[in-house]
Amino acid sequence: DVKVTQSSRYLVKRTGEKVFLECVQDMDHENMFWYRQDPGLGLRLIYFSYDVKMKEKGDIPEGYSVSREKKERFSLILESASTNQTSMYLCASSFGGPGGTQYFGPGTRLLVL
Amino acid sequence: TQLLEQSPQFLSIQEGENLTVYCNSSSVFSSLQWYRQEPGEGPVLLVTVVTGGEVKKLKRLTFQFGDARKDSSLHITAAQPGDTGLYLCAGVDNYGQNFVFGPGTRLSVLP
Numbered sequence: 001d002v003k004v005t006q007s008s009r010y011l012v013k014r015t016g017e018k019v020f021l022e023c024v025q026d027m028d029h030e031n032m033f034w035y036r037q038d039p040g041l042g043l044r045l046i047y048f049s050y051d052v053k054m055k056e057k058g059d060i061p062e063g064y065s066v067s068r069e070k071k072e073r074f075s076l077i078l079e080s081a082s083t084n085q086t087s088m089y090l091c092a093s094s095f096g097g098p099g100g101t102q103y104f105g106p107g108t109r110l111l112v113l
Numbered sequence: 114t115q116l117l118e119q120s121p122q123f124l125s126i127q128e129g130e131n132l133t134v135y136c137n138s139s140s141v142f143s144s145l146q147w148y149r150q151e152p153g154e155g156p157v158l159l160v161t162v163v164t165g166g167e168v169k170k171l172k173r174l175t176f177q178f179g180d181a182r183k184d185s186s187l188h189i190t191a192a193q194p195g196d197t198g199l200y201l202c203a204g205v206d207n208y209g210q211n212f213v214f215g216p217g218t219r220l221s222v223l224p
Contacts (some may be wrong), residue, residue, distance in 0.1 A: 004155070035214075040122070042201065042216035043156075090155050098212040099144045099205040104155025 003027075004105040006091055012111045019078040021108050023091030030095055032074035033102065034058075034066060037088040049074055081112045116140075117202055117215035125221040129191050134218040136202030137184045143205050145185045147176055150199040150217075182207075192222045 007022035025032065031050055035043040035058075045058030047066040055066050063085060067075045074093075078085055089108045094100040118137045126132055136145065144163040148156035160169050162178035162185060169176045173196075175188040189196055202215045 040216060043214040092155070097205075098210060099146075099161070101146070101158045101161070102156075102203075104157070106153065106155050 004091060004093055004103050006089075006105040006108050008108050009106060010109050010111075012113065013078075013081050014113055015082060017081050017112075019081050019110065019112075021076040021078075021089055021091075021110070023074045023076070023093075023105055024072055025074075025091075025093040025103070026072065027093065027095075027103070028071065029093035029103075030071070031093060031100070032068065033092040033094075034064075034074065034076045035090045035092065036060070036085075037090055037107070043090065046076065081110075083112050086110060086112045117204055117213055119200075119202060119215040119218050121218060122216070123219050123221075125223065126192055128193055128222055128224050130222075131188070131190050132192055132220070133186055133188045134200055134220070135184065135186050136204075136215055138204070139183065141182050141207045143182070143207050145178055145182075145202055145204045147185070147187055148201040148203060150201060152198070156199075156201055189220075192220075194222045194224050196220060197222050 004025045033048040034046040037043050044060050046064050049055050049068045052071050065077045091105040092102040094102045120135045146161045147159045150156040160176045165180045165182045167178045173190045177186050199217045199219050201217045205212050
């Protein structure tokens, strides 16, 4: 079974703090994604990566950065957390083209105070 | 930007009832996927449909892709409490480049 793990299920941070969210997948997938999920808005793509050290902006990259130093690991960084970044963050991985099945982690619920 | 709309946004039904949820767009998609997300978990793929008019069945769930590949429906027969969750449709545009999720239908099946 494909397994995607995320470093934390719940996280509480203060405004202005630097936040690291880590995601690891064990299926040697080339593609990895970070989404945020908010009620009524669905999943919105923040960043994705098709290869090691490669990154592409998604629909809402402002306020975020990413790092992919190893194939299995994709990190999302909030340089200076703000209250409007309070959300559920979901990581996913897939292989092949854009229509490939995405395998999701359990999510990290982040609260920024 | 291609958009996917889903309806209804919320649905609460009794165990044993049938229901249909919809995923619509004004754009053509080369394929559509349906995911289910249970509380506290990430979405899990249920099915992918790729051919206009295609019908796929997964136990009590029936998925249909519209003839024009702009819409899809999910029908659940004799719903059970275990069907409770957020149902998301997601699609790849006709150029095979962009992948987008709909906002989801939140289903609650009461025992």
